[in-house]
Amino acid sequence: MSDPSSDVRTFEAHAPDADLDDLRARLAAARLPEPETVGHAATGRQRWEQGVPLDDLVEIVDHWRTAYDWRAFEERLDRIGQFRTTIDGLGIHFLHRRSARTDATPLLLTHGWPDSVVRFADVVEELANPEDAAAPAFHIVVPSLPGFGYSDRPAATGWGTEKTASAWVELMGRLGYDEFVAHGGDWGGNITTVLAGRFPDHVLGIHTTFAEGPPGLTMDGLTPPERAWAEGTRDFWRHRAAYAKQQATRPQTIGYSLVDSPVGLLAWLLDKFAEWSDTEDSPFETISRDHILDNVTLYWLTRTGASAARIYYESHNALDPALRVEVPSAITIYPGDVERCPRPWAEQRYRQIVRWGTPSRGGHFPSMEVPEIFVQDLRAGLAAVLAARGH
Template sequence: MPCPPSDVQAFDAHATDADLEDLRARLTAARLPEAETVRGSGPGRHRWDQGVPLADLVDVVNYWRTGYDWRPFEERLNRIGQFRTTIDGLGIHFLHRRSARADAVPLILTHGWPGSIAEFVDVVDELADPGDAEAPAFHVVVPSLPGFGYSDKPAATGWGTEKIAAAWVELMGRLGYRRFVAQGGDWGGNITTVLGGRFPAHVLGIHTTFAAAPPGLTTDGLTAVERRWTEETRDFWRHRAAYAKQQATRPQTIGYALVDSPVGLLAWILDKFAEWTDTDDSPFETISRDRILDNVTLYWLTRTGASSARIYYESHNSLDPELRVDVPTAITMYPRDIEKCPRPWAKERYRQIVRWRSPEKGGHFPSLEAPAHFTRDLQEGLTAVLATNR
């Protein structure tokens, strides 16, 4: 593997024993509310109607305190390869896994909230050096968003999705990747859209699980399924998006609880993993407790509950309605995601959709819920994207 340029520095994650002991002490001393008043006699999503059920939270807190081990995840990050560089005065952390294949293409993967680089640790190796010799290979770069994980916390406003996308172009250039492909969902999908729309000279094409249509489009001509998608998305924003309004308007206020209380942080994030995954009763049907706790513990140890919430303050509803993406685009709409865009609407922004998929299963966190399917879908989608560039 080539040595990084001088303005890119190797980084190793290592939490102090004191920080891990403090976490366990806070979990032991946690004060919990009484149980929710919507308890039912059996499993089902109704149990979560008022938020994380007390019994579920107690179970996860006990495991976090007595059974969970942070060190294996920390070691996994170090094995993949971690680095930091400073862009526009802000330290940016990223994973970088170069492929052994001579035909590998640079790929940047961008996470969202309440995710992190933990979303991609189970897919990086297969993307870089796939077991199938016919599958495409990638030099994989996974940055931590500003204010997330081991990236620095912005000290002033301005780090919205447009600036982040420009920073990603700079980051990839520093690694020697003048042209690359990009993938993302959630905020990562928004940033990937900006990358494709603003930087076509650098972006060969994109794959996203988030397609943002321009505003004001009619439902005339949509299929019954597509109409249902629009209704479900509208219902989400009307009735289940209080977290987004809070973080878009008062991130500092909720931030005090998220940085001070590990149980509060866990509940705030676990609620979204429960609601946004394709499961019947619990997110742990598809994602392991360890992986969700890897994600939550990363937020806790880096004290990023407030700083990560500020991406909503910076960028909520800020995607330029006039932005158009002319680079080749592959889009996958998972059925249990929180926002689903009909293809006729998506085509109004993404002018060259070369592959469209809507699987029968999957939710908001496909790289965690079904990593093998996600990897295969991404490989096939980017194969279609790259074929257009030949």
């Protein structure tokens, strides 16, 4: 008799009408603070020095309440293909789009915070069934991290990046993918690194936009641009990472606001999309309001503001300093990202870098900001990975 916990079940997203009505009512009754005090003459990034500007928030809250269509996004997820399974007692949600091509390679895509499976919704179909017959094709699997979206919220500690990576290997095996390539950014990049380092018998190779060298490396010998990357990353963690410290130490405290107030949740997530995108001012220069609201509404309807924040509590600074990645790796550093690792540092962890990409545009969310560039770069990176493996 088969183990019922190993079953993969289809899943359809459908929020109760009452939840959508409640969301609109809360938005209509929101209490907002006075405007930021950076001055009306402030422009560009200066407008965001104290966080999300009031005028911007009022505009998107009004759009969320009166015009945004959540049902359209539910239908989009269902068209991609949604499923759930139970691994180590936790329900895991994932998107799964099989390619029509017989030569397709299984590809695992892992998101991070403050995003979700929304991060990859724009690129799944093109990666699975490319318009160009000469382009590589992939069977796409996009899991929701534990505590995110339609995955279950863990009731106990332990679901950090190491356990999640192990669960992803189990998930891919259940789908018939004993060997696969993997990509991730943000926490997804961290998990992808763990996958490659811990499970080289299953992971053919990886592509990541998040490379983290071992700690304690010297800046001696770095080129001026590489030094600037390192100094920028250090500045980010010293002066702009209060959100991470809060979520790594007191996720429950901020969680009350994130689960009780849709405006509070919106501002908390939007602030990061604004700061981490490759734009001159607003994140809406590259990501539509509706697409950001798809992400925020998914957090809201699933009540996962607190549980998603706990990934920092579980795994902040948890990447094993001794972990090395021996499988072929493709690394891409986008110009607008907040953490950019110099190649000499990356080479100390990723021992077989087969492609190093530096696109001209894009930030922390390239698959949402510049999906065409992202798809081209990912294909090139994974082609190099597979060629190194003789595929």
